[in-house]
Amino acid sequence: MQSVTLSREQQNLFDYIEQSENNIFITGRAGTGKSTLLSYLVENTKKNVAVCAPTGVAALNVGGVTIHSLFGFPFGILAEQDLARHMNKRTREVLSALDVLIIDEVSMVNADLMDAISRAMGIARGRRKLPFGGAQVVMFGDPYQLSPVPGNNEERNHMSENYQSSWFFDARVWREDSLERFELGEIFRQSDEDFKAILNAIRIGEVDQQMLDTLNAAGNRFPSHDEIIRLATINASVDKINKERMNQLTTKPKTFEAIFSASDETAFGRTLPAEPSLELKVGAQVMFIKNDDGKRTADGLVRRWVNGTIGKVVDMPSSGGVVVEVDGERLDVGKATWEKVRYEIDEEFDEETGRVKEVLVTIPLAEYQQIPLRLAWSVTIHKSQGQTYDEAVIDLGRGAFSPGQTYVALSRIRSLEGLYLTRAIRQQDVMVDKDVIRFMSGVRSPIDS
Incomplete structure (x- = not known):
């Protein structure tokens, strides 16, 4: 695994999440390292976390699961659904054991789904009166870039009749619970x-x-x-x-x-x-669609390409795979593996307390190569x-x-x-949703220390 060095504002925000129990939304302009912070949080937090996202591709990119698979939700309007009926024993155990629910690309989550997440966690954790059943929710995304999928006519009518907007931040749960909003400011992509x-x-x-x-x-x-x-x-x-x-x-x-x-x-x-x-x-121009898992060298694990790297196919040997030239370097590319996982409960010994504690682990369900x-x-x-x-x-x-x-x-x-x-x-x-402007006016920079 490659080590990640955080910027000062990323480190400050990570430290704050670790010591806080508040619900937190993290945003930032393109290239500010939201994904870097999310990955670091998952790998280094001492809390029990589950990671989910609204789409399958987004979930695979962060090593998590889709929201609907984590909670067992049916598709469509969830407001009138008996959510308890859709949650099996394993789902309830997982939701009960987690300390933090991490949601990536949360800007694609609509208000109805956000409220359903809160209700389902309350049911599973036996704390129905508390938003999200008393668990912490940490969300990543940029509403200026991605918006909720509109849905069919019935879903659109439901949203317009019951919510100020379809955005996650207009869910009813936020009337009962506060949401801290932080915006990463340091841009790593552009320097001009x-x-x-x-x-x-x-x-x-x-x-x-x-x-x-x-x-x-x-x-x-x-x-x-x-x-x-x-x-x-x-x-x-x-x-x-x-x-x-x-x-x-x-x-x-x-x-x-x-x-x-x-x-x-x-x-x-x-x-x-x-x-x-x-x-x-x-001769074909190609783009890598998954980060390299890394090649072990004397200098440690080296990542040869990242998601989005552009190159040209220069050979397709009979032995298999593809040779892609990137910036003059020839790279041997074989099949990559994407895993569909689910969360389960496991136990591990906690050296600090001297006790056995429950932890969440990911179990592979299927592979796509x-x-x-x-x-x-x-x-x-x-x-x-x-x-x-x-x-x-x-x-x-x-x-x-x-x-x-x-x-x-x-x-x-x-x-x-x-x-x-x-x-x-x-x-x-240049189009911007007026509801996004309203919500984003309340974001602030990470705590400076």
């Missing part, structure tokens, strides 16, 4: 102060025309080479570009089939972590979430159509020098 200021203005919807002029002047040029990744708003544009570029290659295609350890792929839900059949050619690559001449803005590029072409097409979309696209890039635009960015491309 002017670019950071423009990105922040776009994030909160306060960009002026001069800032847009600066962006458009920087991006109004042809890409320096044709391998620069293109970020587009819709799947159709992405698929078209990747298909065209693949067809231009005259090399022989090779297909890599995923391997399931479970009876079928439904074990991983509706969204698979990688393509079940991946076709590649020598595939070459951790996807074609990457183009990707959707949504799938670029959490990634960093030295250069990118931003293609907003007919216009951004969801709040935060333009911010997500622009904030993937390290500097203005790496920005290319297919068209000028307009004021109407």
